[in-house]
Amino acid sequence: MGDAAGISAELAARVLADEDVRAAADILVLGDARVLAQGAATAGVTLDVATITEGQSLPTQRDKPVLLDLGHCDPADVPLGEISEAGGRFATENFRRALAMAAGGEVDAVCFTPFNKAAMRLVTPGYEDEIGFTAEAIGFHGVAKEFNVLEGLWNARVTSHVPLKDVASLLSKDGILGNLRLTNDALKASGIARPRIAVAGLNPHAGDHGNFGREEIDIIAPAVEAGKAEQIGCDGPFPADTVFVRAKRGDFDAVLTMYHDQGQIAMKLIGFDSGVTLMGGFPFPICTAAHGTAYDIAGRGIAHPGAMRNAILLAARMVARENAPA
Known part of the structure; x- marks a missing residue:
């Protein structure tokens, strides 16, 4: 889950309620149950997820998405629609944990709902973008680049x-x-x-x-x-x-x-609500929506999930192709 001050929680709830997303992959959500609940309430959706806490093993039967509730963000501490250290810290900690799991082979791909770079810098002053953060977090020394994908x-x-x-x-x-x-x-x-x-x-x-x-x-x-x-x-x-x-x-x-x-x-004029950003070159796919945190509509229940949905489906297709028998 990305910045809790924007539309990230709402988008997370919307894609978790999407049957195509649930069918495409086994989803593990990293975040806080309270933030996700707030996102579901904003989106007006009812979620069916299994919740575990730190130290618990993943369920062996993956018939529904799993939430790893890190219990590290009270929504009351994150002012909606504003750049804040609390929002940046929530996103940073979730992202770092997800990257470590992917680097360790526990998951196949990482997708994240939108970050705000200014909020991330309040937590990590040297934060430039997700490429640099990822490379440092997993000790990657190769070449990686952002790709935008649309239709x-x-x-x-x-x-x-x-x-x-x-x-x-x-x-x-x-x-x-x-x-x-x-x-x-x-x-x-x-x-x-x-x-x-x-x-x-x-x-x-x-x-x-x-x-x-x-x-x-x-x-x-x-x-x-x-x-x-x-x-x-x-x-x-x-x-x-x-x-x-x-x-x-x-x-x-x-x-x-x-x-x-x-x-x-050009890409955002073609389709702002459906474009995906793929971070290519890393050992595993990393995808997100091509748009940002949309602070101006946070909490209003009108965030369009198309780009985030496409991000997860693209990551799932890439993993499936990588794992397909030769």
Whole structure:
């Protein structure tokens, strides 16, 4: 469970009441029974979950979701709709515990209802994003990236949570090629046998043959050619203002963009309430809704569960494919 000050508890309750979610996987919820009860009341749903506490074993018969009640958050201590240390601490402790269980092989995947980065920083001042937190928590030293997934269309990005003024200096042929490899692998893990990846340019009109910048000529195009040489189905660089039009009509399975908002704006316009964020590259799937904590509607019972539902179903599909007999 994510930040208790936002819509996280309501979303958790809504997806736990969803028959498709319950059928897709054995669900273990990490949080506090009082917070989940508040979420269920807000959502207007009745939950059928088995509750255990610290030190108890998981039920051997998994006919319903299981709540591990950590008893660490009284909803009365978390002001709804506000950034708070209490909300951030609840999310941080749940996430860290879930990651440890996945790293130890106790669970196959981790999904979380939305966090608020400012609240997380009140607890962990060095908190930048979920990628860095996860890597530190499980001792991971490889390459991991965020992917946004919406209606069969994926968005990957070369740079992410960095100032826009730094983007051009952070681009390199090897960096883009590494992201092409990671994107190709993630798409295959999700069930796409022969991924088609479009690569966006950095500059207006993809540089217009060097008139508006040379990054496309000197860095991005060579990386695309190197990807093709490795049998990755990639093409580009394409102008960023038109490539999503082609991808949305089915020409590509994914678009690799050069910076955060280049892809995020397009994806959230296509479907804000159903997009998923996948943290790819880690030893296990980590998924969440692509939207945030929505403090402005917390407690009103109107949070849309579509993105969170899709996140859990994507994680379940990836695990099922990984565990399928060869």
